[in-house]
Amino acid sequence: MSTAHQISDQIIYGKLASVSRFAGERLRRVSRSALIAESGAYAAGLVTGDGSLVHQVQSEIEHLYALRSVSRHLLDYFAYDLEEGDVLISADVYKGGTKGQTLTMLLPVFAGGELIVSPVIRAQMADLGGEIPGGYNPEAFEVWQESMRLTPVKLFKGGKLQRDVRRFVLANGRSPELLESDLLAMQACLEEARRSIQAVVGSYGLPAVHQAIERMNERTRLRTVELLPAVTGPLSGAAKLAIAQADVGIQLQMERRDQRWKFDFTGTSEQVPLPYNISRETASACAVTALLAGSMEDLEINDGLLDVFEFVLPEGSLVHAAFPAATAFGFLTSGQAVAAAVTQAMRAEADPAFPAVHGPSPLTVLYPPVGSQTPMEPVFLEPGFAIAENGWSAPVLQGARRLVSAEELEWRSGLRIGYRKRLEDGDMEVRLDVLRGKYEAAIFVPEGGTDVRIVAGDGVRSGTAKGIPVTAGAALEYRYASAEPLKRLVKEDNDGPSR
Structure with missing residues (x-):
């Protein structure tokens, strides 16, 4: 391959990669959901007409294979029923997904009647049904206790909103306005990505684009093989x-x-x-x-x-x-x-x-008391992290999620960070004071040194549980165990x- 061809391939692929990067960053900036805007609970990418992955950006490790898998399922499901202006959605753990509250949206892109490179976004919704808001139910034993199961469906068909689909999806969320805003944000980002993809194809031609994708995939494959551990035997x-x-x-x-x-x-x-x-x-x-x-x-x-x-x-x-x-x-x-x-x-x-890349991580979700009539976004709390082996940051497996903003948390949810400190043994402690509001809490605490305690006037509660009352004056105390591998x-x- 000539140097000129290599440079051309890199330019074309670089422009495609920038489309997925911009789609992800734009979603983070326009979303109203704290899960997306602050925690980065999303992934964005591009797939070909046969579901091959062109490029992907992600803030969470769990999307690594899921974005491609769900895209392939969507494209296969609608294989003989796709047209310009369609928008496909799915939230199905058992068909390429990861957890029920994560929704995938794909916008098929055509050129000359041929399905070419399509943008895809996966993002965690604040609420898609289930027994308790947010979907994190520590006592769940089946999917319906966590979320509704949304199998492939068209949100837009030929550019026209399918109002019955929209009504169905929004009716299954406890915060329909927030859910709708996230769906609109995802669609807007995909529409912008579509225009950028068509501009790249228009500038270089579809054969050159396909060639660049194929060659850059091969380059990534060879680089990945180089990084494999040099071991023999099982x-x-x-x-x-x-x-x-x-x-x-x-x-x-x-x-x-x-x-x-x-x-x-x-x-x-x-x-x-x-x-x-x-x-x-x-x-x-x-x-x-x-x-x-x-x-x-x-x-x-x-x-x-x-x-x-x-x-x-x-x-x-x-x-x-x-x-x-x-x-x-x-x-x-x-x-x-x-x-x-x-x-x-x-x-x-x-x-x-x-x-080692793993480490313990508790999770807390605060939500309105069951039976409350006031729509409200659940508050997802991960205010600290286990210190990785290198002693500087969170374990790699936790992805690139950002720590919650103290100012945003206090303004939006009435929770003030009292302190976040690292202890002599490498553990981290965080305290949140509840300034206002009335919540119930679902708490997950892995064993092995990590803990979450709710301190209130009637005593202290700790460990995995759901439905725990949390009101003004209470405090949530977290201890994150250092990420000692396998211990x-x-x-x-x-x-x-x-x-």
């Missing part, structure tokens, strides 16, 4: 979930096969009637991120990266949840255990200093997980 790892309700865990065999890497989760425990299961896409994302450790930032996210890896994920297990399994807390439990099993395998049989969120497993 590696074994295991980790048990540190949850009191069930003795379950992850079993892993992995090996390098020339320019491919295989993860085999045969022997992993069956899915449980608790919200700790994960989809195959979440499991894949956690495994790959753990293996590549800190190298992910050096790679473009496209087919060249994703297709280097193959997976054996038994359906109906913790790592491939089957309908109607609950999954809301899966990333915080089974996802971390997947990463821990990869790390254990590498340290035990290849590299004792192999870096905190997950338990070392020398005998393999029980089934």
Whole structure:
């Protein structure tokens, strides 16, 4: 390949990559939802007509495989029924998704009647139904307790809003105005991306665009292969979930096969009637991120990266949840255990200093008391983080989520950050004082040193629970355990997980 062709490919691909980057950044800036605008609970990307991933940006690791998987499902579902002006949506854990409250929107783009490169956005909605607002129900055992299941449907058909679909989706959210604003924001970002894609294709021609995508995917593939650990023979790892309700865990065999890497989760425990299961896409994302450790930032996210890896994920297990399994807390439990099993395998049989990317993380959601008639956005609280092994930041698996703004939190939700401090043992403590409002709380606390306490006049409550009253004058106290690999969120497993 000539130098001129290489430069041309990089220019074209760079312009396509900038489209997905701008779509994601624009969504963050225009969204009214704190989950998107502050926490960065979204991903944006571009896919070809056959569902190949061109480029992707993400703030959360769980989207790594999910954006492509859901896009392929949407394009396949409407394979003979697509036209200019369609907007497709889906929120289905079992068809490429990760958790029920995350919605995917795809806008098919055409040139000369041919489906070309289409923009896609995945974002977590503040509320899409379920038993409690926000979808994080620590007692859930099936999907309907967490969210509605939205299978593929057209929000716009030929440029015309499908009002019945709109009414149905909004009727299933407790904050319909906020939900509608997020849907409109996603659509606006996709429309802008469509115009940019058509401009690139108009300037360089579709054959040159396809060639640039193919060559840059190959370049990413070769770079990913270079970063694979140089090991021979199979590696074994295991980790048990540190949850009191069930003795379950992850079993892993992995090996390098020339320019491919295989993860085999045969022997992993069956899915449980608790919200700790994960989809195959979440499991894949956690495994790959753990293996590549800190190298992910050096790679473009496209087919060249994703297709280097193959997976054996038994359906109906913790790592491939089957309908109607609950999954809301899966990333915080089974996802971390997947990463821990990869790390254990590498340290035990290849590299004792192999870096860990996982770490414990509690989650709190405040919502109006059940029965309240006032629409209100749930307040998702992750005010601190476990310190990673390097002692400077959050573990890689936590993604690029930003810490909540103290000013925004106090103005919007009446919660004041009293302090955020690092302790001598490496743990972090955070205190939130409730200045106003009346809430109920759903709290998830992984075992192993992490804790959330609600301190009020009638005493102190701690641990995983839901429906806990939280009123003005109370305080929420968090302790984030330092991310000591295999010792905190997950338990070392020398005998393999029980089934």
